[in-house]
């Protein structure tokens with residue numbers, strides 16, 4: 001039974017994950033190497049708690065749950081049944097974190113990684129008892145999006161996959177088991193297929209960036225939240241899909257490198273919201289407004305999709 005969790009890495013994803021696990025009644029010990037990250041995480045944790053209130057995700061009975069910030073990795077993993085590694089998407093940084101954690105935990109402790117797409121088989125080469133390592137891929141913002149991918153590597157035991165799947169279910173979230181350890185898993189493979197085509201269409205001047213977003217959000221996105229791609233195929237008809245894909249697939253982008261427009265923006269340090277400019281431009285006021293507006297809309301849409309309004 002998993003009751004206590006160590007969360008290692010409190011950047012973009014950590015605080016939302018901590019808040020959601022705590023609401024599920026788990027005791028979370030949260031750790032980051034950077035004191036600045038811990039200070040920021042305290043603020044984002046409060047904001048995530050506010051969003052969870054708006055989603056009516058009730059606090060657990062008194063005495064259960066809670067997020068405790070700790071100052072060493074040893075304190076974080078002491079007495080836990082699960083470690084969730086949430087450090088940057090870099091195999092060397094992750095391997096270094098496992099080297100620190102490994103001697104401090106018993107073989108029975110499950111080690112989950114929130115990697116967005118590094119194969120679990122590669123990561124589990126850096127930890128002893130690799131059967132207890134599993135992918136637990138949250139979607140950003142993790143306190144709002146209920147779906148979590150669960151991925152076993154070549155050496156992950158079936159029991160580890162089941163334990164994490166059941167834990168996710170037990171706190172009211174939606175586990176999706178990915179049966180093969182493919183790079184990017186499923187969510188990011190589908191997203192990156194869409195992004196490759198979207199970037200290509202903008203780059204080739206087929207459409208303006210704003211119009212691309214309107215087309216995808218109101219055409220595909222709005223619909224796909226209700227009718228998933230497999231169900232959509234049945235709704236459209238497999239005969240229609242056969243006929244359109246017979247000529248359209250050959251015309252879709254197949255580039256296997258990074259698109260020039262993305263390289264140019266990177267070379268000019270235009271990374272998006274974090275630098276004030278990317279595909280669009282942002283003032284600090286606009287960024288603050290967008291963050292509030294997006295959280296508000298995601299909460300409203302989720303309440304409707306769950307039939308709560």
Ligand code: NAD
Pocket residue numbers: 008009010011012013014031032033034037085086087088089090093096097114115116117137138139140
């Ligand atoms: P981030 O860079 O925002 O935060 C990572 C944190 O880990 C930093 O605060 C850093 O100080 C800390 N850290 C580094 N080494 C550490 C160590 N040895 N011990 C403790 N803390 C350490 O990263 P992020 O965006 O939160 O992503 C974390 C993981 O989640 C990555 O694997 C990423 O691919 C995955 N992920 C990210 C997103 C996203 O949208 N950002 C979505 C899903 C999954």
